[in-house]
Amino acid sequence: MMRRFLFVSLVVLLGAAGCSKPGGSDAPAPGSQQQAAAREEASASDKLKFKDADDRERFSLKQKEDGAKLVDGEDKELARYKWKGTALKVSGPDDAVLGYVVGSAGGALTLRDAEQRQILFTLARQGPGWRLNDAKGALLYSVSPDDEGADIQDASGTAVARVKVREGKVSLRDAGGRTLLATKSLVRADAAACLAFERLDLPQRVALLFVLQSMDR
Helix, strand or coil: CHHHHHHHHHHHHHHHHHHHCHHHCCCCCCCHHHHHHHHHHHHHHCEEEEECCCCCEEEEEEEECCEEEEEECCCCEEEEEEEECCEEEEECCCCCEEEEEEECHHHCEEEECCCCCCEEEEEEEECCEEEEEECCCCEEEEEEEECCEEEEEECCCCEEEEEEEECCEEEEEECCCCEEEEECCCCCHHHHHHHHCCCCCHHHHHHHHHHHHHCCC
């Protein structure tokens, strides 16, 4: 009688255990899917993706804990950015130093060579906007922000581009209104305007964008 009681008890316990794990697989931990989604959203927010008028990705700025990385539309690395105190070091994919962005008096930003001996360009405050000067102090571009974006003009005052902020999208357009680049990331209009500085190479332009984007408004 006792043996039969033990056998029946064992059957009941095994049946209960089988019901608690259907199919023999573990149930996902509570909240794991939500945590994974949160990680994906955080990762996406740390990437500034720029596309052309045909919706093709041209380049992206992938932000990291100590700086950022610039890659092209094929995810090929173009430049590296790393904070060195308040200065931003700009390096190539091979880690060779290309230059620095260094803050100076009055809130200006200077683009310097790899040895930080020579100032190549200076982005200085001009009213609510900015002006980009060359190594000799000559004006190259001016940036004038407004409520809907920012205008970019050359030294003669001719419009060369405009940043348009509308419905959660930031676009850089040429003087004729044609879209050159666009992003759905929250990029400052004056930072995006740096992409119109054609006298600078792309790593330099994005370096200025990154520094401005990192500043308090």
